[in-house]
Amino acid sequence: MRDLRYFVAVAEELSFTRAAERLYVSQPALSKQIRQLEESLRVRLFDRDRRTVALTAPGRALLPAARELLDRWAEAQRQVSDAAAAEAAVLTVGMSTSVGRGLLAPVRALFQERRPGWRLEIRQVNWDDATAGVAAGEVDLAFVWLPLPAPETLAVHVVAREPRWVAFREDHWLAGRAEVAFSELLDEPFLALPEEAGPLRAYWLALDERDGHPVTVGATVSNADETFTAVEEGCGIVLLAAGNAAIYQRPGIGAVPVTGLSPCELAVAWRPADHRPVIRDFVGALGSA
DSSP states (O other): OHHHHHHHHHHHHSOHHHHHHHHTSOHHHHHHHHHHHHHHHTSOOEEEOSSOEEEOHHHHHHHHHHHHHHHHHHHHHHHHHHHHHHHHTEEEEEESSOOOTTOHHHHHHHHHHHSTTOEEEEEEOOTTSTTTTTTTTSSSEEEEEEOOSSGGGSEEEEEEEEOEEEEEETTSTTTTOSOEEGGGGTTSEEEEOOGGGTHHHHHHTTGGGSTTOOOEEEEEOSSHHHHHHHHHTTSOBEEEEGGGHHHHOBTTEEEEEEESSOOEEEEEEEOTTOOOHHHHHHHHHHHHO
């Protein structure tokens, strides 16, 4: 189903770049999956050159069937998910790092007031999925960082807007500083999210605010634990939200505010077609916490 979803996105966009953004994956990963699909079917689905992408005759034949299969599978997933959630009274919430900010405990309490008998199940999702499981249907909703690729495909409610900080090993030259200008960090090695994270990787490397200055990637990290380890080992520094700074400040790691950067936004996201009242109750609890 994933391969068919990738195929349909490329067929509709007629652009691997736009399709990758829509799917929250990197373009190389998308191209690889399309090649694997073509090899498994023993046909060429697209004619492509540097400027254009066009469906072949086998590709045109596959498209309506692929759309029908994906629609049926999506409906089956919704029915199964709704039935399971109603039976278990569980709302699954995805996240890639601890939400922090003293937010989750009051949200749990408010949600349980509105939904007695229900419980929240927190699921950790690696950063190669910028939607923390929402796009793949693995969770009901999730805490995510903006910007997201193809944001029109998700419903989003901003939870916090705050400055960016930088975390570093305790013996780094930043130790002892009260704050640092981003211009002072341009030549430092940075920890990067996986390429599959799409625009989030670029955002946390602050590529748009480097004025063309190249970035040095010291290591690629997939989750918070890998980040802690990479910082402690001196692989690089990492940008993070002010509300998460306390999580990273531990023996061996320090963090200070960074000036000259736009603030970051934490949001909760869910599928627009999910109109269950329980989703509204959770988002409402966030607004009241």
